[in-house]
Amino acid sequence: MKQQIMMNDVFKIIEDLAPKSLAYEWDNVGLQIGSANKPVKKIMITLDVLERVVDEAIEKDVNLIIAHHPLLFKPLKQVNYDSPSGRILQKLIKYDITVYAAHTNLDVASGGVNDMLCSVLDLQSRRVLLDEKAKKLLKLAIYVPNTHEEQVREAISEAGAGHIGEYSHCTFKTQGQGTFKPLDGTNPFIGTKGKLEYVDEVKLETIVPEGILSAVLKEMEKAHPYEEVAYDIFPLENEGDRIGIGRIGELDRTMTLEEFCKMIKVKLEVSQLRVTGDLSKPVKTVAVLGGSGEKYIHQAKKKGADVYITGDMTFHTAQDAWQMGLAVIDPGHYMEKVMKQSVKAYLEEKLHDVNIILSNTNTDPFQFI
Numbered sequence: 001m002k003q004q005i006m007m008n009d010v011f012k013i014i015e016d017l018a019p020k021s022l023a024y025e026w027d028n029v030g031l032q033i034g035s036a037n038k039p040v041k042k043i044m045i046t047l048d049v050l051e052r053v054v055d056e057a058i059e060k061d062v063n064l065i066i067a068h069h070p071l072l073f074k075p076l077k078q079v080n081y082d083s084p085s086g087r088i089l090q091k092l093i094k095y096d097i098t099v100y101a102a103h104t105n106l107d108v109a110s111g112g113v114n115d116m117l118c119s120v121l122d123l124q125s126r127r128v129l130l131d132e133k134a135k136k137l138l139k140l141a142i143y144v145p146n147t148h149e150e151q152v153r154e155a156i157s158e159a160g161a162g163h164i165g166e167y168s169h170c171t172f173k174t175q176g177q178g179t180f181k182p183l184d185g186t187n188p189f190i191g192t193k194g195k196l197e198y199v200d201e202v203k204l205e206t207i208v209p210e211g212i213l214s215a216v217l218k219e220m221e222k223a224h225p226y227e228e229v230a231y232d233i234f235p236l237e238n239e240g241d242r243i244g245i246g247r248i249g250e251l252d253r254t255m256t257l258e259e260f261c262k263m264i265k266v267k268l269e270v271s272q273l274r275v276t277g278d279l280s281k282p283v284k285t286v287a288v289l290g291g292s293g294e295k296y297i298h299q300a301k302k303k304g305a306d307v308y309i310t311g312d313m314t315f316h317t318a319q320d321a322w323q324m325g326l327a328v329i330d331p332g333h334y335m336e337k338v339m340k341q342s343v344k345a346y347l348e349e350k351l352h353d354v355n356i357i358l359s360n361t362n363t364d365p366f367q368f369i
Helices: 007-017 051-059 084-094 104-108 113-120 146-158 210-223 257-267 294-302 315-323 333-350
Strands: 030-033 042-046 064-067 098-101 124-145 171-180 197-209 231-256 274-276 282-292 307-311 327-330 355-358
Touching: 007 064, 007 098, 007 210, 007 333, 030 084, 042 051, 042 333, 051 064, 051 084, 104 113, 104 231, 113 124, 113 231, 113 282, 113 333, 124 146, 124 210, 124 282, 124 294, 146 171, 146 197, 146 210, 197 210, 197 231, 210 231, 231 257, 231 294, 257 282, 257 307, 257 327, 274 315, 282 294, 282 333, 294 307, 294 315, 307 333, 315 327, 333 355
Parallel strands: 042 064, 042 355, 064 098, 282 307, 307 327
Antiparallel strands: 030 098, 124 197, 124 231, 171 197, 231 282, 274 327
């Protein structure tokens, strides 16, 4: 019998990748409309929630839409069914479709939209363009019988614990002896009710980013043989990896700006783009910021970028970049559509019994003639 997947299960999986705590204060991420406590039938991933996207979801019997751009940014003053936004809400409620958004938290997250863009463009040695803060780290200590040490270590490591730099599965163990007495109402894996039990155990210690602690504990409990798992969590002063908006990285070879533009059109599947700078200029160091990133041209230049890729560039900001010698490529805000396939692949790895599809609706408002 297949395990029933609830909306909230999907939300937690998304938040393991993009914790809501990473979102900017002005942003509205998470559940937009619907319920977290319903079974999931079919998921559709989209960049935007327009009326035509909702119509597609209705036609394809989707009951959960995962979007990058939030449906609701500001508090509602009215829901007018004669307006485009009112019709969207009316249809979502009528057909019982839940909408969840991961926006700036998915932009900032490691493995999020900006890393997705870097992967599509084959950028190497990538690092954060704009540091916002360091990940908060915790120390997790688990007491486990010797017989299940490897099983528990593997489970928590695969869930993301024990990552230090480019190393995974980092743990430290201390040998010892645990005691416990099973009381009435227990079903002990080891021992007899009413009798003090002595067990050879190890104390397994590892490091865990705060944002994935719940997922690590869930896998720990699955792998641990005990009915009640003994563990400790300690706050640390150590700083984790820097997290922030945008990325900067290196091409595997130097090419001209014109060559790079042609490559971007193919990689990002865009028919047109805007570019500033000398097309014969050699480029190798590339800064990327999905969405609207024009206000960060100075940071891109300061970090040593030859070219900066972002959307929604305005005339005077483009002039400023041009004058400071920073080439800018604007493929449009819609380049963030790369999140659709990447989020689908991520969810399919975590969810094996749910049908996940991509929206086929083009939500880019611009045409080129």
